[in-house]
Amino acid sequence: MSTVLETEEHQALRAAVAALGKRYGRDYMTSVVRDGDHPRELWAEAAKLGYLGVNLPEEYGGGGSGMAELSIVLEELGAAGSPLLMMVVSPAICGTVIARFGTDAQKRQWLPGLADGSLTMAFGITEPDAGSNSHRITTTARRDGSGADADWLLTGRKVFVSGVDIADATLVVGRTEDARTGKLKACLFIVPRDAPGFGRSQIDMELQAPEKQFELVLDDVRLPADALVGDEDAGLLQLFAGLNPERIMTAAFGIGMGRYALARAVEYAKTRQVWKEPIGSHQAIAHPLAQAHIELELARLMMQKAARLYDDGDDIGAGEAANMAKYAAGEACVKAVDQAVHTLGGNGLTREYGLASLITAARVARIAPVSREMILNYVSHQSLGLPKSY
DSSP states (O other): OOOTTSOHHHHHHHHHHHHHHHHHHHHHHHHHHHTTOOOHHHHHHHHHTTOTTTTSOGGGTSOSOOHHHHHHHHHHHHHTTOOOTHHIIIIIIIIHHHHHHOOHHHHHHHHHHHHHTSOOEEEEOOOTTTTTOGGGOOOEEEEESSSTTOEEEEEEEEEEEETTTTOSEEEEEEEEEOTTTOOEEEEEEEEETTOTTEEEEEOOOSOOOSSOEEEEEEEEEEEOGGGBOSOGGGHHHHHHHHHHHHHHHHHHHHHHHHHHHHHHHHHHHHHOOSSSSOGGGSHHHHHHHHHHHHHHHHHHHHHHHHHHHHHTTOHHHHHHHHHHHHHHHHHHHHHHHHHHHHHHGGGGGSTTTTOHHHHHHHHHHHHSSSOHHHHHHHIIIIISOOOOOO
16 A cells, blocks of 8 residues: 655554564464454564554653554554454553543553553443443442542443453543532543452454453442542543544554455455456456555545644544544445455355455444444534534
């Protein structure tokens, strides 16, 4: 794929990560899933090379770069067939929120480990009855006593939380009561995995991925006062500071997966011969693959724009671009995977060629962390100024 808009440093990073991904590849990830394990070896090597924390501050062991660089890492691993979904969560969402809004103590405690891969953090926002409506979140936090040093008690439920079984803590989105208005406002809390009252149960998914999905039950989980991340009155700002990187990284996840599927299809179309010429010479095969390539390239351009805006500190501009990038990447990924499977025909559904499992995985890029319909809602009323229907 074209890299003309990237710096020499970005191109070098892309080549180095691609080489790492190639050493592992789809067979490695498939074996990890088959064994019910996690991609520990790839995670550890990516961490050792400095890729996992490339976006985190240098003073805490990170690379001092941004989302532009972190998205390159995930995209190239995905293009090699071995994406690390927890990169979306641990360094991109949680690491970013703590780096921007955490206390000095929280930064010292978490950022070095998130940067070198020795610590992992999950992210819990979605609830069974709230879905995409963050204003309906019912997980609540209340003070057990008075004063700034009083403990918090956190109660509620979360669903579709990735990687809780391997995470040292979960960054949970809850709500506290505003003392002046009585209304609930969003706040973020770091919940250690061994906190009493913090229960988890695995959700049985058809999705074949090493990262498991969980439902969380928080039953009066007692947290110290300093478990709150940032300012209690700026929770919504802090929340969206983490959601923009989430969308950018989800775009990278989708683009990488789409590239992997497309590459397999192109390789097959060049060599599969049932008539005089390989099937890739026929426009009915070649044109849809060319279209998939174009759409992946366009999605990547929007992802690069979103990452640049975010790294430049333009949260508002990044919000629009990140949503557009996630939408474009999700659509391009699904189409690329579908066309790749179709190009291989019956072989596309065999385990040998490794594309069938991507049919389900590709849907993730459309559905999570926000559906394409909600993105269209966002663009229609934020970008176009149309009235809201909700």
